[in-house]
Amino acid sequence: MKIAVCIKQVVTREWQLRVNDSKTWIRDQDASFELNEPDAYALEEALRLKEKHSGEVVVCSAGPARASSVLREALARGADRAIHVEADALASADAFAVADALAAALRDEKFDLVLTGLQSDDQGFGQVGVVLAEKLGMPHATIIMEVKAEEGGLRVKRELEGGWFQWMTLPLPALLTIQSGINQLRYATLKGIMAAKKKEIRKVTPSAAASPAQKMLAIHFPEKGKKTQMLPGSPAEAAKALVQKLREDARVIQ
Amino acid sequence: MILVVAEQREGKLNRASWEAIAAAQHAGGPVKIAVLGSAVDAVASELAAAEAAEVIVVDAPALEQYTSDGHVMTLAALIAEEQPSQVFLPHTYQTRDFAPALAARLQRALITDVTALKAPRGAMVFVRPVFQGKMSAEVTAEGPSPHFVTCQIGAFRADAAKRGSAPASVRKAAIDVDASKIRQKPEAPFKEAKQAVDLSQAERIVAVGRGIKAQEHLEVAEQLAQALGAEIAASRPICDAGWLPMDRQIGSSGQTVAPKLYLALGISGAIQHLVGMKGARTIVAINKDPEAPIFEIADYGIEGDLFEVVPALIAELKK
Numbered sequence: 001m002k003i004a005v006c007i008k009q010v011v012t013r014e015w016q017l018r019v020n021d022s023k024t025w026i027r028d029q030d031a032s033f034e035l036n037e038p039d040a041y042a043l044e045e046a047l048r049l050k051e052k053h054s055g056e057v058v059v060c061s062a063g064p065a066r067a068s069s070v071l072r073e074a075l076a077r078g079a080d081r082a083i084h085v086e087a088d089a090l091a092s093a094d095a096f097a098v099a100d101a102l103a104a105a106l107r108d109e110k111f112d113l114v115l116t117g118l119q120s121d122d123q124g125f126g127q128v129g130v131v132l133a134e135k136l137g138m139p140h141a142t143i144i145m146e147v148k149a150e151e152g153g154l155r156v157k158r159e160l161e162g163g164w165f166q167w168m169t170l171p172l173p174a175l176l177t178i179q180s181g182i183n184q185l186r187y188a189t190l191k192g193i194m195a196a197k198k199k200e201i202r203k204v205t206p207s208a209a210a211s212p213a214q215k216m217l218a219i220h221f222p223e224k225g226k227k228t229q230m231l232p233g234s235p236a237e238a239a240k241a242l243v244q245k246l247r248e249d250a251r252v253i254q
Numbered sequence: 255m256i257l258v259v260a261e262q263r264e265g266k267l268n269r270a271s272w273e274a275i276a277a278a279q280h281a282g283g284p285v286k287i288a289v290l291g292s293a294v295d296a297v298a299s300e301l302a303a304a305e306a307a308e309v310i311v312v313d314a315p316a317l318e319q320y321t322s323d324g325h326v327m328t329l330a331a332l333i334a335e336e337q338p339s340q341v342f343l344p345h346t347y348q349t350r351d352f353a354p355a356l357a358a359r360l361q362r363a364l365i366t367d368v369t370a371l372k373a374p375r376g377a378m379v380f381v382r383p384v385f386q387g388k389m390s391a392e393v394t395a396e397g398p399s400p401h402f403v404t405c406q407i408g409a410f411r412a413d414a415a416k417r418g419s420a421p422a423s424v425r426k427a428a429i430d431v432d433a434s435k436i437r438q439k440p441e442a443p444f445k446e447a448k449q450a451v452d453l454s455q456a457e458r459i460v461a462v463g464r465g466i467k468a469q470e471h472l473e474v475a476e477q478l479a480q481a482l483g484a485e486i487a488a489s490r491p492i493c494d495a496g497w498l499p500m501d502r503q504i505g506s507s508g509q510t511v512a513p514k515l516y517l518a519l520g521i522s523g524a525i526q527h528l529v530g531m532k533g534a535r536t537i538v539a540i541n542k543d544p545e546a547p548i549f550e551i552a553d554y555g556i557e558g559d560l561f562e563v564v565p566a567l568i569a570e571l572k573k
């Protein structure tokens with residue numbers, strides 16, 4: 001099975017978010033970056049499918065130059081080769097622009113299966129995978145928690161709300177958006193890291209950017225809605241104040 | 255005119271549809287409501303209570319079970335007929351599954367997970383979360399209409415949806431849904447083997463998030479739960495890692511709870527977690543990040559390291 005996995009580089013969860021001067025995005029020159037979490041699960045799923053059914057795993061990222069580090073990491077975990085659609089504007093582009101860039105890079109390679117994470121931890125559009133499926137003319141299924149390759153197609157388990165699931169079959173080629181927790185992740189071994197140095201990262205320049213579907217005017221920290229009573233002091237003082245509040249004001253403990 | 259796409263499963267209306275209706279009414283101008291399915295008359299008459307120009311039903315055997323292809327095909331045809339200026343949908347898992355494909359097919363903008371609408375001068379500005387709710391973005395939809403807008407669950411109040419003085423008229427749209435063009439073949443929805451714990455009845459809950467860092471640290475949370483007479487629960491990453499069973503996950507994919515006390519340890523407060531617990535009477539958050547969104551809905555907050563605060567709390571409770 002020839003599998004493409006689309007991955008994104010996002011700021012790490014630990015990085016204290018700071019806004020740029022024009023207040024339209026974060027100061028990403030100061031940030032630290034990592035692989036978007038659901039994408040890591042998508043990559044792991046692809047590697048497992050390859051181990052079972054043989055084939056090839058190609059990772060693809062549409063992003064600025066720095067995104068090559070997540071491609072390198074994916075190669076170290078076991079992907080065979082990488083495609084980097086490189087443009088600075090892709091760092092904060094909308095879902096259509098990203099899907100366009102990915103579609104152009106993937107279209108001619110005739111993949112059997114394309115995997116993406118279900119959404120990114122930064123923009124959180126939840127659109128790129130599904131838009132890409134439409135652009136590639138593939139059927140898709142989203143929020144996937146299990147993948148089984150069957151005669152001529154796939155049987156996949158979709159997550160629904162509130163603890164419900166649903167199996168569905170679809171023909172190949174197809175695109176799936178993968179949910180975190182579908183499998184247990186592997187990490188790169190030293191051997192993998194060495195091997196990755198010899199693997200190819202092909203650079204592609206996106207064709208003229210499509211006109212944007214969404215324009216970012218500003219980002220800001222959300223206004224505080226509810227009045228949270230912050231309990232100050234040392235851990236012991238805060239703990240004492242909290243227990244008193246819970247007993248006497250909220251009356252939720254004895 | 256704004257077209258709202260309501261959601262139903264097995265003839266039962268998803269309540270989030272009312273939230274999308276409320277958002278569309280708030281945006282201004284006439285509203286029409288569409289519902290797709292097979293034998294959905296009861297849902298249509300329920301929707302007709304809304305103040306709306308009409309309720310449009312697309313009834314076809316091929317739509318009995320939801321599929322992305324079925325929805326995209328049908329709605330593309332309906333939108334071509336109705337020519338709405340905007341299309342509003344609830345940001346459910348089903349909407350996530352088909353709306354991006356529909357917007358891509360029609361080459362129209364889609365703004366997802368919208369929490370508020372602002373229309374300062376003409377062009378409507380949408381507020382949506384970025385960085386897992388740690389920040390908000392203000393965006394506009396570009397290009398020709400209709401623009402697609404999905405409304406975050408809980409952001410607009412279902413009970414704020416205006417009801418009409420008389421029921422809206424219900425019309426069946428004559429749209430051919432070609433079953434042979436549907437590539438996904440769904441099976442019946444199911445729940446995993448019966449859940450061992452029902453947290454919906456718990457009076458007190460101590461929930462742990464990724465801030466707990468390692469499985470062996472769960473013990474300190476369990477001690478706190480014991481001291482409070484609380485059940486233990488978790489955010490998704492803890493269950494994904496297998497540190498606690500899935501049936502202790504709180505949130506949109508897990509359980510919805512409404513205890514007297516919900517104490518969140520090292521949980522950031524992503525919307526998918528909040529929808530499962532915001533009905534709690536008293537919410538306490540302990541988090542070392544003062545900007546964590548969980549503090550927006552907490553009654554009491556302690557900014558600090560849970561590994562220092564929790565032992566102090568246990569000691570205090572034992573006094």
Ligand SMILES: Cc1cc2nc3c(=O)[nH]c(=O)nc-3n(C[C@H](O)[C@H](O)[C@H](O)COP(=O)(O)OP(=O)(O)OC[C@H]3O[C@@H](n4cnc5c(N)ncnc54)[C@H](O)[C@@H]3O)c2cc1C
Nearest residue numbers: 463464465489490505506507508520521522526542543560
């Ligand atoms: C379709 C979909 C469905 C989902 N369903 C669910 C669901 O049902 N339930 C759910 O929970 N999530 C769900 N999620 C995931 C959700 O979006 C978040 O990723 C998740 O809730 C984050 O969990 P967390 O808060 O534990 O982790 P993080 O967001 O990583 O937060 C960890 C927090 O711990 C704090 N912290 C770290 N160390 C310490 C310390 N020593 N002391 C105190 N605080 C500390 C940090 O400041 C941070 O705020 C879903 C996502 C999607 C897209």
